[in-house]
Amino acid sequence: MDRLFDSQEKCPSTNQECPVFDEVRRLREECKRLQELTQVDTLTGLFNFRYLMMALEGEMERTRRTGLSTGLIMSDVDHFKRINDTHGHESGNKALQWIGKVWHEKLRRIDMACRYGGEEFVVILPGTRLPQAIRAAERLRFALENSPVRLNGKPVRLTASFGVDAYRGRKKLNVETFIKQTDHFLLEAKAKGRNRVCYDENKITLAIEGLTSDEREALFATRRPEK
Amino acid sequence: MLSSKPPPVTLCITSGKGGVGKTSLTVNLAFALVKKGDRVLVVDGDLGLANVDVLLGLSVKRTIRDVLDSGADPLESVIYLEPNLGVLPASSGVPEMVTLGPEDQNRLGNVLTTLSRHFHYALIDTAAGIGPSVLWFNRFVNRNIIVLSPDPASLTDSYALIKILSRDHNRKNFHLIVNLANSDREGLQAYETLEKVAKKYLNLDLQFLGTVPDDRSVHKAVRGRYPFIQKTPQSKASQALFDLADRIRMLKEMTS
Numbered sequence: 001m002d003r004l005f006d007s008q009e010k011c012p013s014t015n016q017e018c019p020v021f022d023e024v025r026r027l028r029e030e031c032k033r034l035q036e037l038t039q040v041d042t043l044t045g046l047f048n049f050r051y052l053m054m055a056l057e058g059e060m061e062r063t064r065r066t067g068l069s070t071g072l073i074m075s076d077v078d079h080f081k082r083i084n085d086t087h088g089h090e091s092g093n094k095a096l097q098w099i100g101k102v103w104h105e106k107l108r109r110i111d112m113a114c115r116y117g118g119e120e121f122v123v124i125l126p127g128t129r130l131p132q133a134i135r136a137a138e139r140l141r142f143a144l145e146n147s148p149v150r151l152n153g154k155p156v157r158l159t160a161s162f163g164v165d166a167y168r169g170r171k172k173l174n175v176e177t178f179i180k181q182t183d184h185f186l187l188e189a190k191a192k193g194r195n196r197v198c199y200d201e202n203k204i205t206l207a208i209e210g211l212t213s214d215e216r217e218a219l220f221a222t223r224r225p226e227k
Numbered sequence: 228m229l230s231s232k233p234p235p236v237t238l239c240i241t242s243g244k245g246g247v248g249k250t251s252l253t254v255n256l257a258f259a260l261v262k263k264g265d266r267v268l269v270v271d272g273d274l275g276l277a278n279v280d281v282l283l284g285l286s287v288k289r290t291i292r293d294v295l296d297s298g299a300d301p302l303e304s305v306i307y308l309e310p311n312l313g314v315l316p317a318s319s320g321v322p323e324m325v326t327l328g329p330e331d332q333n334r335l336g337n338v339l340t341t342l343s344r345h346f347h348y349a350l351i352d353t354a355a356g357i358g359p360s361v362l363w364f365n366r367f368v369n370r371n372i373i374v375l376s377p378d379p380a381s382l383t384d385s386y387a388l389i390k391i392l393s394r395d396h397n398r399k400n401f402h403l404i405v406n407l408a409n410s411d412r413e414g415l416q417a418y419e420t421l422e423k424v425a426k427k428y429l430n431l432d433l434q435f436l437g438t439v440p441d442d443r444s445v446h447k448a449v450r451g452r453y454p455f456i457q458k459t460p461q462s463k464a465s466q467a468l469f470d471l472a473d474r475i476r477m478l479k480e481m482t483s
Contacts, residue, residue: 065328066328067328067329068328211383211386211387211390212428214428215386215390215428216383218423218424218427218428219379219382219383219386219420219421219424220379
């Protein structure tokens with residue numbers, strides 16, 4: 001497959017003025033462009049929905065075989081319609097491009113950032129457990145909040161809401177259900193006021209905070225120094 | 228043909244937070260059990276025993292991986308500190324295997340089960356915290372021992388550990404040891420605090436194994452890297468450990 005794009009290729013009959021060579025080269029470039037089109041979102045340069053589904057399926061299978069978790073972040077830009085209404089239709093696109101760029105820099109090479117819908121983004125984090133995925137989402141949230149986009153010469157603050165989950169390979173989960181599960185936390189983030197990261201708090205370990213405030217209080221209340 | 232030999236008791240010794248003296252406790256507890264007449268295997272799940280001098284000078288045995296690949300007897304990877312006290316040091320490859328995929332973990336589980344049958348007790352010393360290897364060992368054993376010190380941070384971390392193990396990993400029988408306590412009373416109070424909260428929020432009954440007092444001879448022994456129970460068997464800490472060993476032996480009688 002790679003050989004198809006080898007621009008060093010010369011005419012097999014070493015004809016310096018081969019009439020077909022140019023045509024072949026053009027066709028190869030067109031094939032490459034088409035292949036990217038099937039995987040990449042043209043506006044943001046991130047992967048597209050089609051690629052996301054394929055890649056996520058692959059990572060979930062890998063998780064089942066290796067035991068290494070797959071993290072998933074689903075996010076939605078806050079008040080996106082307002083941007084188009086206030087700053088014009090082209091502004092919406094500019095904002096999305098900007099977001100793609102800001103986030104691409106904050107992710108690892110192995111992470112796969114995809115444009116999921118109009119103003120929705122999904123990131124697949126291979127080999128990543130929930131606490132790490134949450135930290136990654138928090139980095140994205142913080143970066144966006146602190147990187148206003150320039151629209152018509154003016155800086156405009158952007159925020160997004162995030163839902164995070166991780167698949168450990170234990171349950172028989174499919175791609176659609178995993179996405180739905182994670183989406184639930186995105187909805188929760190919106191409901192709780194936007195510009196935040198939500199996840200299943202019950203799954204979180206000592207590393208972040210494992211106890212409810214009731215439990216903490218109970219542990220310390222009974223330790224009053226007496227007698 | 229029924230075997231008259233009861234199955235081995237496998238115990239996992241974990242703490243929520245490091246620095247509670249878990250490894251030293253494990254080694255000395257093993258010596259105490261041996262003194263009482265049992266055969267004990269200590270598994271170093273965390274490189275914690277790498278600094279215990281009793282292990283130095285002993286020939287490096289085969290690793291578990293060697294054993295699996297060559298089909299050799301797993302007992303060849305055990306180092307004997309005494310005729311009835313075997314150790315699977317970290318160099319046996321056990322800590323590494325746990326962090327690998329499910330296939331390796333299964334194989335390791337089979338080997339550990341086979342090995343345990345040659346002993347009355349298998350004590351597994353895990354890393355502190357709640358990493359994947361800690362969880363795996365805690366799922367593998369019959370009984371889970373949690374070691375804590377009587378300070379608020381240790382209490383919180385122990386509770387969080389118990390919460391995760393019970394809720395996510397189906398562990399229900401926890402035995403608490405309070406180490407580095409100023410008094411028996413302090414140890415008991417720490418246990419009772421945890422017991423109340425666990426009963427209320429997790430619907431769990433936590434068992435108390437006992438308190439080990441903070442003892443100068445222990446610190447000296449840890450610095451000198453030898454087991455205190457051998458060097459200073461009359462110390463308060465050593466006595467507490469013998470009591471712990473007695474209680475663990477009673478547990479064994481309760482195990483089906």
